Amino acid sequence: MPSGSDGEYLAYVRGRLPALRRTAYLLGGDMHQADDIVQETLTKLYAQWARAVRADNLDAYVHTILVRAFLDDRRRGWWKVRLVGGPPDPEPAAGGSYEDRETVRAALRRLPPRQQAVLVLRYLCDQSVQDVARILGCSAGTVKSQTSHGLHRLREVLGERPGIPTPVIARHRSGEVTR
Amino acid sequence: MNKDDDPQRLLEPLRGEPYGLPAYDVDRAMADGRRRRRLRRWSVTAAVSAVTLVTAGGGTAVATALRDDDRGPEPLPSVVAPVPATQPSRELSCTMSKLPTGRVKKALVTSGDPTGRYLAGRVYPPGEEVRTVVWRDGKLLSTEAMPGSDATIEDLNTSGVGVGTSYVGEDRTGAFVLRDGKFTALDGENPAASSINNAGVIVGSGGGELERYPLRWAAPGAAPEKLPLPRGMTEGRAMLVDEDGMVVGTVAEPSDRGEGSGHLWLPDGTGRTLPLPEVNGKKAILFSPESIGAGTVAGVAVFDDGETRTFATLTYDIATNRYERLDAGQGSSILLSADGAVLSVNGRSPSIRSGKVTTDLPIDAGREYQVRAFSRDGRSAAGYSVYSVANKVGNEPVRWRCR
Numbered sequence: 001m002p003s004g005s006d007g008e009y010l011a012y013v014r015g016r017l018p019a020l021r022r023t024a025y026l027l028g029g030d031m032h033q034a035d036d037i038v039q040e041t042l043t044k045l046y047a048q049w050a051r052a053v054r055a056d057n058l059d060a061y062v063h064t065i066l067v068r069a070f071l072d073d074r075r076r077g078w079w080k081v082r083l084v085g086g087p088p089d090p091e092p093a094a095g096g097s098y099e100d101r102e103t104v105r106a107a108l109r110r111l112p113p114r115q116q117a118v119l120v121l122r123y124l125c126d127q128s129v130q131d132v133a134r135i136l137g138c139s140a141g142t143v144k145s146q147t148s149h150g151l152h153r154l155r156e157v158l159g160e161r162p163g164i165p166t167p168v169i170a171r172h173r174s175g176e177v178t179r
Numbered sequence: 180m181n182k183d184d185d186p187q188r189l190l191e192p193l194r195g196e197p198y199g200l201p202a203y204d205v206d207r208a209m210a211d212g213r214r215r216r217r218l219r220r221w222s223v224t225a226a227v228s229a230v231t232l233v234t235a236g237g238g239t240a241v242a243t244a245l246r247d248d249d250r251g252p253e254p255l256p257s258v259v260a261p262v263p264a265t266q267p268s269r270e271l272s273c274t275m276s277k278l279p280t281g282r283v284k285k286a287l288v289t290s291g292d293p294t295g296r297y298l299a300g301r302v303y304p305p306g307e308e309v310r311t312v313v314w315r316d317g318k319l320l321s322t323e324a325m326p327g328s329d330a331t332i333e334d335l336n337t338s339g340v341g342v343g344t345s346y347v348g349e350d351r352t353g354a355f356v357l358r359d360g361k362f363t364a365l366d367g368e369n370p371a372a373s374s375i376n377n378a379g380v381i382v383g384s385g386g387g388e389l390e391r392y393p394l395r396w397a398a399p400g401a402a403p404e405k406l407p408l409p410r411g412m413t414e415g416r417a418m419l420v421d422e423d424g425m426v427v428g429t430v431a432e433p434s435d436r437g438e439g440s441g442h443l444w445l446p447d448g449t450g451r452t453l454p455l456p457e458v459n460g461k462k463a464i465l466f467s468p469e470s471i472g473a474g475t476v477a478g479v480a481v482f483d484d485g486e487t488r489t490f491a492t493l494t495y496d497i498a499t500n501r502y503e504r505l506d507a508g509q510g511s512s513i514l515l516s517a518d519g520a521v522l523s524v525n526g527r528s529p530s531i532r533s534g535k536v537t538t539d540l541p542i543d544a545g546r547e548y549q550v551r552a553f554s555r556d557g558r559s560a561a562g563y564s565v566y567s568v569a570n571k572v573g574n575e576p577v578r579w580r581c582r
Contacts, residue, residue, distance in 0.1 A: 025197040035202035046212025100192035123190045148488045
């Protein structure tokens with residue numbers, strides 16, 4: 001039976017840090033924000049560690065904390081300006097071109113934060129409907145609804161916004177350019 | 180093709196790995212976490228709310244369920260019955276004006292009163308807490324900010340008395356009444372207030388996030404009374420109360436996990452669960468009410484084929500117990516006036532449809548809009564624009580007036 005000791009905490013988080021950082025990065029698309037979210041997740045997890053180790057699914061519990069930190073950040077932080085010193089970060093290795101990535105990310109940010117989280121968790125983190133429901137503390141049906149709403153809205157924004165190029169990947173999707 | 184291929188390809192440009200040196204610090208997390216443990220021990224309130232993080236089954240619970248009301252569903256081009264052209268109509272002449280925000284750039288409207296005189300919303304002052312605001316006749320009033328985070332004034336009556344809900348603890352909600360510029364808390368366990376009528380009757384819900392029960396407060400200072408649930412239903416929320424005291428909300432079985440379907444609590448004390456609509460031979464799994472007009476409830480029917488969902492906007496006629504196709508835009512709330520005119524958003528354009536005539540409301544080019552208030556006479560509407568600014572989402576509160 002886990003005791004909730006510091007040693008168990010350290011052993012647990014060391015093994016999960018890369019995955020947590022990756023999820024945080026995919027959720028917001030900003031490396032600095034991702035590290036802030038991971039930091040907040042580690043802090044909350046430590047503060048609750050004695051209880052957390054008793055959870056049936058500790059990984060899901062930690063992801064819930066992480067997604068909650070992302071949603072909190074989204075809710076209150078739109079005006080937040082990050083003052084970052086030092087040299088610029090290297091370019092991330094991403095799935096698409098810079099233009100595509102920025103276009104899709106800008107469109108995604110137009111969605112309500114929970115719809116953003118549902119789409120990222122389902123389609124970039126490859127989580128099942130049930131897992132996403134567990135992480136967000138809602139029903140599987142709600143996840144499916146949010147997925148439908150979010151995808152529809154995302155396509156609408158990508159297809160209709162004047163002056164913003166439709167991403168290559170979206171054009172490939174339907175074989176035609178909607179605008 | 181796998182059903183999931185399409186959305187995965189749409190989001191593919193975002194797939195990527197973290198880069199750069201990690202900026203988090205496990206030692207600092209442990210030191211800060213230790214401090215929070217001590218603080219929690221000293222704070223009874225914090226300790227009580229933290230315990231609710233782990234459910235009895237050992238699973239996890241999150242304070243906020245998915246409660247976004249922005250909708251962007253796929254259209255379902257089938258009908259229950261054609262839209263009746265009830266009233267003689269002509270196109271309206273409408274103007275849009277921006278609501279003052281005290282020079283705060285980001286702000287939005289969340290609700291309005293039945294006359295269109297009073298509007299409520301939120302402002303987002305840079306570096307300060309988000310706070311609730313109220314406008315009267317287009318001017319910002321001096322009011323307290325609702326306590327708690329994520330505070331939303333959900334409804335106002337014609338006297339400018341408002342009700343709303345916020346999070347007052349990690350997992351706890353508080354319901355509040357705004358009167359004469361001041362907020363007072365409503366009684367109840369984890370209460371949420373969603374609607375108030377001119378007689379001062381307030382409705383909402385209480386209980387745990389996935390075990391809500393419908394509540395009615397006879398007056399702002401009154402104790403809440405639970406509204407009865409039909410047999411077999413264990414969960415419910417009261418959402419709207421009209422001037423006759425009719426309450427519209429949802430009820431759910433345990434297996435629905437909080438996803439309820441439409442139910443009416445009638446002024447005579449009886450209740451009626453709305454039948455599930457059938458469209459083109461396909462039965463909806465639920466009907467979610469959004470607005471109430473004269474004897475009519477507008478809402479969204481939800482169809483589920485396993486992996487995906489589709490939606491249709493319908494009206495339910497209380498007298499005839501029948502649904503009719505509404506054909507409203509599903510990009511935002513669907514709001515009814517007293518005579519059955521419909522305010523909705525189709526794509527990016529807000530419009531008022533009255534009978535067969537649709538009036539597009541004026542907008543600023545390049546922006547999208549959400550609608551949140553529609554007066555009973557169908558001549559005043561309010562909402563907010565959505566636009567990009569410095570890679571963030573900006574919002575500006577607006578109202579439309581029509582002749």
